[in-house]
Amino acid sequence: MAYKTIVGLEIHVxxxxxxxxxxxxxxxxxxxxNSQTCPVCLGLPGALPVLDKEAVEYAIKAGISFNSKIAxxxxxxxxxxxxxxxxxxxxxxxxxxxxxxGGYVEIEVEGEDKxxxxxxxxxxxxxxxxxxxxxxxxxxxxxxxxxxxxxxVTNPDINSADEARLFLEKLRMTLKYIGxxxxxxxxxxxxxxxxxxxxxxxxxxxxxxTEVKNLNSFRGVGKAIEFEEKRHRELLEDGKNTVxxxxxxxxxxxxxxxxxxxxxxxxxxxxxxxxxxxLKIPGGLIEEIKDALVSFQQSFQVPLHH
Amino acid sequence: MDLTSLKAWExxxxxxxxxxxxxxxxxxxxxxxxxxxxxxxxxxSLNEDALKEAEEIDKRLSKGEELGPIMxxxxxxxxxxxxxxxxxxxxxxxxxxxxPPYDAHVVEKIRQGGGIIIGKTNLDEFxxxxxxxxxxxxxxxxxxxNELVAGGSxxxxxxxxxxxxxxxxxxxxTGGSIRQPASFCGLVGLKPSYGLVSRYGVVSMANxxxxxxxxxxxxxxxxxMLNGIKGYDRRDSTSSVRSNDAVSIDDSMDHLKGMKIAVPxxxxxxxxKNEGIQKKLEEAIEVFERSGAIVDYVSLPHLKxxxxxxxxxxxxxxxxxxxxxxxxxxxxRTKDYESLDELYINSRSEGLGDEVKRRIMMGTYLLSSEHxxxxxxxxxxxxxxxxxFHRVYEDYDVVISLTTPLLPFEFTSIERDPVEMYRQSLYTxxxxxxxxxxxxxxxxxxxxxxxxxxxxxxKFREDKMLRAGLGFEKAVI
Numbered sequence: 001m002a003y004k005t006i007v008g009l010e011i012h013v014x015x016x017x018x019x020x021x022x023x024x025x026x027x028x029x030x031x032x033x034n035s036q037t038c039p040v041c042l043g044l045p046g047a048l049p050v051l052d053k054e055a056v057e058y059a060i061k062a063g064i065s066f067n068s069k070i071a072x073x074x075x076x077x078x079x080x081x082x083x084x085x086x087x088x089x090x091x092x093x094x095x096x097x098x099x100x101x102g103g104y105v106e107i108e109v110e111g112e113d114k115x116x117x118x119x120x121x122x123x124x125x126x127x128x129x130x131x132x133x134x135x136x137x138x139x140x141x142x143x144x145x146x147x148x149x150x151x152x153v154t155n156p157d158i159n160s161a162d163e164a165r166l167f168l169e170k171l172r173m174t175l176k177y178i179g180x181x182x183x184x185x186x187x188x189x190x191x192x193x194x195x196x197x198x199x200x201x202x203x204x205x206x207x208x209x210t211e212v213k214n215l216n217s218f219r220g221v222g223k224a225i226e227f228e229e230k231r232h233r234e235l236l237e238d239g240k241n242t243v244x245x246x247x248x249x250x251x252x253x254x255x256x257x258x259x260x261x262x263x264x265x266x267x268x269x270x271x272x273x274x275x276x277x278x279l280k281i282p283g284g285l286i287e288e289i290k291d292a293l294v295s296f297q298q299s300f301q302v303p304l305h306h
Numbered sequence: 307m308d309l310t311s312l313k314a315w316e317x318x319x320x321x322x323x324x325x326x327x328x329x330x331x332x333x334x335x336x337x338x339x340x341x342x343x344x345x346x347x348x349x350x351s352l353n354e355d356a357l358k359e360a361e362e363i364d365k366r367l368s369k370g371e372e373l374g375p376i377m378x379x380x381x382x383x384x385x386x387x388x389x390x391x392x393x394x395x396x397x398x399x400x401x402x403x404x405x406p407p408y409d410a411h412v413v414e415k416i417r418q419g420g421g422i423i424i425g426k427t428n429l430d431e432f433x434x435x436x437x438x439x440x441x442x443x444x445x446x447x448x449x450x451x452n453e454l455v456a457g458g459s460x461x462x463x464x465x466x467x468x469x470x471x472x473x474x475x476x477x478x479x480t481g482g483s484i485r486q487p488a489s490f491c492g493l494v495g496l497k498p499s500y501g502l503v504s505r506y507g508v509v510s511m512a513n514x515x516x517x518x519x520x521x522x523x524x525x526x527x528x529x530x531m532l533n534g535i536k537g538y539d540r541r542d543s544t545s546s547v548r549s550n551d552a553v554s555i556d557d558s559m560d561h562l563k564g565m566k567i568a569v570p571x572x573x574x575x576x577x578x579k580n581e582g583i584q585k586k587l588e589e590a591i592e593v594f595e596r597s598g599a600i601v602d603y604v605s606l607p608h609l610k611x612x613x614x615x616x617x618x619x620x621x622x623x624x625x626x627x628x629x630x631x632x633x634x635x636x637x638x639r640t641k642d643y644e645s646l647d648e649l650y651i652n653s654r655s656e657g658l659g660d661e662v663k664r665r666i667m668m669g670t671y672l673l674s675s676e677h678x679x680x681x682x683x684x685x686x687x688x689x690x691x692x693x694x695f696h697r698v699y700e701d702y703d704v705v706i707s708l709t710t711p712l713l714p715f716e717f718t719s720i721e722r723d724p725v726e727m728y729r730q731s732l733y734t735x736x737x738x739x740x741x742x743x744x745x746x747x748x749x750x751x752x753x754x755x756x757x758x759x760x761x762x763x764x765k766f767r768e769d770k771m772l773r774a775g776l777g778f779e780k781a782v783i
Contacts, residue, residue, distance in 0.1 A: 039408050043630045045401070046388040046410060046507040048542050080626055080673065082650055089629020140634070269673035271681070274514040274623060276543045 002201040003236070005229050007158035007194060009221075011171065013150050013181045014127065014189040015058045021126050021148035022049030022092065029187055033132075033141040041146030043087030048275050051076070055148035056281070058180040059099050059124050060289050062150055065174050068103030068122055073280050076124075076273040081266065084140050085129035093151075095270040098123035105154075105174070107166040117167050120153045144188075150180075156195070161222035161229075168192065168218045178293065185217055192221055197242070198232040207232040207242045212256055214248040224249045227256055309334040310470040314379055314527040317473060321367070321378050328360040328367070328378030332422055335380045339425070339471045345452060348465040350385050350443050351393045352425040359422050366420070376534040377420030382466040382475040385426035386433050387518065388507040389413050396509050397429040397441035400631050400638045400657030410507020411542065412476065412518050412535040419534050424472050427462030431659045432628070433478055433511045435459050436486055436730050437722070440661045445717060448490060450756065454714040457487030460521070464491040467521045474531045475521040480511045481616055482710070482734025484519040485746040489709040489758025492748045494528045494775075496520050499765045500741035501546035503532075504539030510627040512620035513544075515738040525747065525775050529555065532768070546766070553768045561777030563598035565770075568702040572609040576732055578711035582752035587708050590749050590759050590778065594706075597781050599774075604702065606694035609736055611687050616735035617728060618672055618684040625669025631657065664724060692740045699764040704774045707733045709746040709758035733760060743768045747775050749782070 020027050023040035039047035056074065063070050077095040100122035108114045127147040132139045152171070158164050172183045172190060183190040194212040199205070210232070212224045232242055247256035309317065309331050320326045336356065343349055353359075363378045383389065386396045390409040395401045409417070416423060430440040438446040438461030446461040448454040449469035456465040460477025464487035467475045477484040479497035488495020497519040508518055518535065522528035533553065539545045555561075569591065577584045591601050633639035633653025640652035658666075672681045698705060710730055737744035742765050746758035759778065763771030 039406075042635060044406070044408075044636065045394070045396070045404075045509040045630065046406075046505075048506050050541060050543050078626055080629060082629065082632060084634050084646065087630060087635060089632055090626055142635075267675050269626075269670065269675070269678075271622060271626060271673055274544075275510075 003198045003229075003233055004201055005159050005196065005198050005225070006156045007164055007196045007225060008156040009154045009158065009164065009167065010193040010195065011152045011168075012191040013062075013152065013175060013183060015055055015148040015150060016179070016181050016189070017052060017054040017058060017148055019052055019054070020146035021052050021055045021124070022146055025146065027147055029189070031143055033139070034143060036143040037145070041087070042142055043089075049092060049273075051276055051279065052148065055124065056099075057285070057289060058148070059122065059150050060281070060286055061178050061293060062175060062180050063100030063103065063122050064286075064290055064293055065178050066100075066103035066105060066119055066122070068100035068119060070286050071097060071099050071101070071281070073097070073278050074099055074124075075278050076276050077270050078273050080269040080271070083128070084138065085131050085145070087129065087142065087145055091126060091128065092273050092276075093125035094123035105167055105170050107163060107170055109162060109166060115163070117157045117163070118155045120155050122150050122152050125149050125151060161225040164194070164225055165218050165222045168221060178296070191215075194221060194224055194228075196225060196228045196232070198229060198236070200236060205236065207236060208244040210242055210244075210256070211246040212249055213246060213259065216251060220249055220251055223254060224256060227254070231256070310338045312473065313523050314376075314473040314530050317379060318373065318530075322373055328363040328422065329357060331378065332356050332360040332380050332424065335424060335472055342469055343471060346447050346449055346465050346469050346471075347444050348427055348446055348462045348469060348471055349382070349425040350395055350397070350428050350462070353392055353423050356380065356422050356424050363420050363422065374419045374534075375530050376416065376474070379421055379474060380424035380472050381416060381421045381531070382424055382427050382463055382472040383413070384429050384460050384463045384475070384477045386429060386478060386509040386511075387412060387476060388509065389423065389426065392423070392426065394426065394509075395443065396433070397431045397443060398658065398662070399442045402442065402638065404637060408507065411504035411539045413507060415535050415537065421534060427460070427466050427475060429462055430459035430661070432509070432662050433459040433480060433483060434624070434661050434665055436482070436727055437717075438462070439717065440659055442659065448714050450492060451714070453716055454755075455490065455717060457490035457714065459483040461487050463521050464488055464493060464495065467491070467493055467523060473523070474527060476531070476535065477519055477521060478508060478511070479517055479519050479738065480515045481620060481738050482731045484521065485734050485744060485758065485760060486710050486730065488521060488746040489756065490714040492756035494522050494525055494745060494747045496528045496532060496745040497737060497743065498532060498536060498768060499743040501544055502549040502743070502766065502768070503536050504542040504545045506539055506541040512623040513627060514623060515616075515620060525555075525772060525779055528745070529553065529772060548766045551766065553772070555769070555772045555776050560598070561773045562594060562781070565594075565599040565704070565774060565777070566702045567594055567599050567601045567774065568604040568698050568705045569601060570609055570705060570707060571603050571605045572607070573707045573733055574603065576711075578708065580711075580713065580752065583708060583711065583713065583757055586750050586752060586757045587759070590706070593778060593781050597777060599777075602702070604698055606691070606698060608687060608690040608694050612691055612736045612739060613728065613732055615684045615687045615691065616731070616739055618681055619688060621665050621669035622672045622681050623669065624665045625667075625673060628658075628662065628666050633657070660721075661724070688739050691736060695736070695740045695742060695764070699767075703770045705762040706774075707760045707762070709733060709760040713752060713755040713757070737762050741765055743771050745771060745775060747779060749778070
């Protein structure tokens with residue numbers, strides 16, 4: 001029986017701007033806990049967000065590098081949910097109007113033709129704080145709260161662990177060379193979630209999608225995909241199916257474990273961010289960034305993309 | 307001489323002429339607060355440094371420093387405006403012990419201008435209410451008759467000015483929360499155009515409606531205070547550069563001659579049950595006409611949906627803005643929890659009052675995916691209301707109406723019907739929906755209780771609104 005593996009990736013990339021995305025706090029990794037905070041990124045009552053220009057420029061740069069269509073207006077939305085590392089009780093993100101739509105990353109699997117992995121979208125959002133679990137309780141460090149992120153969502157074009165790995169390497173190299181991120185998975189400046197299912201090519205039967213989180217390396221991504229491929233296949237062969245759920249990758253045991261069952265999807269009650277009205281991207285800024293990128297690329301012998 | 311009975315501009319004159327010092331003025335008001343506020347409960351907190359700050363101002367004045375508009379004057383601030391090192395409670399148990407680490411933009415402006423913050427005033431909890439009865443710190447009484455409410459949600463600020471505890475006060479207005487208490491206490495209450503005054507450091511209720519505004523005993527005082535706080539602030543992305551335009555009124559002008567005034571027909575159909583109040587509006591129209599203004603009844607067809615549109619959009623925004631009060635990093639945290647969910651649920655259940663909870667629940671329901679279409683539709687109706695006003699302002703200078711359908715009423719021990727309470731904002735919500743400037747000014751009494759006239763100006767046309775108000779003020783003196 002032939003099974004096709006279908007993988008989509010959701011990648012969060014921390015932008016290496018000088019400041020956080022909605023306030024002037026420094027955007028630096030490794031400082032003492034809660035030493036890089038202010039009323040805005042702490043979500044104190046009365047504090048208001050202001051969009052950082054450099055973060056927008058970096059997001060546009062990334063979109064251009066992946067051949068995405070850049071929006072002419074930035075719309076920000078609130079994603080409402082409660083968690084200890086989310087000080088406002090909502091995350092400022094983008095819902096229906098991401099800053100970049102479409103695009104692709106071209107990969108070359110050994111012995112095969114070049115393949116374009118298409119992107120659904122790239123949008124801007126703010127990072128959350130970081131929870132630190134100790135024996136007698138949990139602590140929250142808000143240094144990371146408000147760090148600018150871009151979320152890159154691929155279409156389900158990836159069909160193997162190797163393709164996923166190559167995609168991530170190409171993505172990482174591009175982002176690093178255009179200078180928008182340190183892209184270090186170990187530091188958390190690049191995070192990747194996997195969405196995977198398989199389809200029986202003969203019968204057309206599909207397994208339910210599994211979301212895999214807590215991946216800490218590209219190797220881990222590859223291993224998780226291989227583990228899930230096998231798990232899905234074995235269930236189908238047994239006449240069963242996967243449950244639509246989120247699993248976490250355990251790097252020590254080399255397996256995925258159930259994290260939570262997706263009974264229904266959580267309702268994030270998206271609404272427009274009223275504190276930041278829609279912002280028109282100044283005419284010429286996109287061209288400016290494009291031109292700068294072209295001359296930047298030309299200074300390298302290895303082309304970054306086609 | 308009783309300094310507390312003087313208006314702000316009168317106090318200024320005495321300061322300039324050196325007849326009195328800032329310390330004299332502040333001390334007189336603090337003394338009066340000490341004597342009178344236990345009856346009224348206008349203040350939640352007092353600024354212990356007020357006299358010290360007044361001394362500093364007197365020193366600067368004696369060195370020849372020029373007097374800014376609010377220099378040396380005591381100002382009361384509604385307790386949802388963030389003041390550094392001075393408790394800011396929002397009238398709630400949730401923030402009972404919250405001492406902010408920063409100042410709101412309007413507070414920075416007051417300090418820079420040499421104004422003295424005398425204290426933080428009582429309000430309906432988190433600015434949600436129209437009676438002052440939902441405050442965790444007890445109700446505020448109307449200084450004109452202490453069996454009656456001072457109105458809300460800025461009841462404390464209105465009562466403070468009406469009781470001569472401060473010549474000037476700041477409030478916030480989301481659906482009428484400055485204008486209605488101004489009407490109930492016989493004062494001028496002014497809500498500026500959305501974007502004229504920075505919201506940085508103002509605790510958000512419904513952030514596309516909220517504006518900081520002013521209370522004064524006459525229009526000149528209100529304008530004095532407005533000029534002390536308005537202006538572009540880059541920390542507030544909804545702040546407008548237009549807010550740096552000067553707003554002033556030329557005293558010599560014949561204000562009302564030739565002014566074109568519109569009265570919404572739709573409001574006439576929603577006239578108050580008390581005919582005496584409606585009669586006051588008709589008298590006001592006569593005053594305008596006698597003074598040479600042209601008054602027409604004009605249709606703004608979508609105004610009949612204004613209240614529902616406001617309730618839907620504001621509830622949705624409230625539910626999101628209130629999420630940060632979770633007991634995690636600041637504010638009330640329950641002692642009674644075994645899980646994270648319990649920490650959230652109990653902290654918020656204990657810390658927040660019924661009206662706040664009611665609106666959070668309504669808003670959460672409206673933002674949920676099955677019902678989000680209602681909120682989206684309300685946003686479209688809001689645009690239609692804006693367009694109605696836009697059309698009217700092409701031909702008219704200002705729109706007028708009653709401020710509220712009610713006279714100040716008695717306190718109650720039973721829970722009021724929430725929908726009846728919301729209906730009070732009938733005439734005031736439109737200005738918040740459309741981002742327009744609006745003010746209430748006294749236009750006489752019915753049954754010995756004050757009635758307010760509402761004047762609504764086009765966005766950033768505070769000048770016309772004030773002109774109409776000043777003209778009316780002069781005509782009825």
